[in-house]
Amino acid sequence: MAESMVVRQLRELPRSERRDALEELVVAQLRAALLMTDDEELSDTESFFDMGLTSLLIADIKERLEQTLSCSISANVLFNSPNVRRLVDHLAADVLAL
DSSP states (O other): OOOOHHHHHHHHSOHHHHHHHHHHHHHHHHHHHHTOOTTSOOOSSSOHHHHTOOHHHHHHHHHHHHHHHTSOOOHHHHHHSOSHHHHHHHIIIIISOO
C-alpha cells in the first residue's frame, strides 16, 4: 500500500512526538465508536471489551484505521492485546516503523 498523507505527517513530526500523535488518532477512532465526548476519560490500559466495544465495533475501527493509515492491522493484535497502549505500540513499532 502507498503511504497515506496521515503517515507522512506522522513521519514529519519530531520522533519524540510521533507516538503521541498516533495515539491521538487511535483514541479519536475509539471515542467516535463509543460516542464519547472529549471531556470523558478513555483509559489506555483498559480492555476494548471492558470499554464496551463489541467484536463488530472493533472490526469497524480496525478497518477505519487501516484506511486512514494505509496499512494492514492484524486482527490478533486487536483481540489478543485489546487496549489502546498495546495497539499504539504495535502500530508505531511493527506496522508504521515510527
